[in-house]
Amino acid sequence: MMSEEATQILAVAKSVLAGTDPLPLPPGLSERAIETPWVASHFRGGERVLDIGFTMSSLDYLGLLLELRKSRGVTIEAIDIVKPERVVRRYPADWVADVLAVPITIGDVRTLELPASRYDIATCISTIEHIGFDEATHADPATAFARSTTADGVKLHRDADVNAKVLAQLGRALRPGGVLLISVPMGKGGPALLRDSLGLYCAQWEYDAASWREIVEAPEFDIVEQQFYRCDADHVWRAVSAPEDLVEQSSALQPHAAGCALAALRRR
C-alpha cells in the first residue's frame, strides 16, 4: 500500500528528525521529497500543531505526523473538508487507529471558527493550492471530492481572497511567535488542470511571484525563511533563488509539480 517513493521519503524525514545524516534521495521523485523532510527539520518535540489538509495526506507526510505524535510528544489537531473515515482505505491498515485518533474538525479552513493563539506550529503543506477548488462529496461512494469526468467540466476560477483568508485564519490560531510551515506548487502561475488518482479532472492554483507574495507578505507574519526548488529535465530537484527561476515550469496534467516553494513564517 505504501509506495516505494513514500517509503524512501518517510525514511529520510525520520532521519532528519533523529538528527542523523539522511541518505540522498534518487532522481524521479515528486516534490514530496523536498517538502516532507523540510517539515521534519522544523520540529524540536512537544509542539502543539494545527495541520490543514490532513485527510488526503501523502503517506510520507502522514507517517511523519504520526511519528511526531507517537515519539516526539507533539500534539496534532487537524482540519479538512473530508472526514478520514470517508477514505479509510487509503491508509495502511496498521495506521488506521492512529489516523482516526487525531482530533479533526471538518470544514473549510477559511470559514471555521478557530481558537485564538492555541498553536505553536501550523502546517499547510501542498494544501492551499486546492482551497477554493476542492469540494467534498458526502454521499458518493466512488470519490470524496466533487470532480469532473471531462477537462471542460472543471471550474478554473477561484476566489481572489483565498490566500488572505487562509493566512488570516492561521494567524489567529497561532500564538504570537508561532510558526506557519507552508508549501505550494510553483511555476508559470494561475489555475492548472490536474487528473487525480481516479482519472477525474480537477484544478489547483500554481503559484508565481505575485500570488506567492500574498502568502509571504501577509500582514500577520514575518518571513523566517523561504526556499524554491525546480525539477529539471533529468528529474532531479534543485534549489533555485526565486519564483522567477520557475516561470517555465508547469504542473498542468503532470503526475507531480515541476517547481515548488516553501516558507516558514513567524506570527507577529
Ligand SMILES: C[S@@+](CC[C@H](N)C(=O)[O-])C[C@H]1O[C@@H](n2cnc3c(N)ncnc32)[C@H](O)[C@@H]1O
Ligand atoms: C493534496 S492534499 C495535501 C495533504 C497533506 N497536507 C500532504 O501534504 O500530504 C490537500 C488536502 O486539502 C484538503 N482541503 C481542500 N480544500 C480545503 C479547505 N477549504 N479547507 C480545509 N482543507 C481543504 C483536501 O481535502 C486534502 O485533504
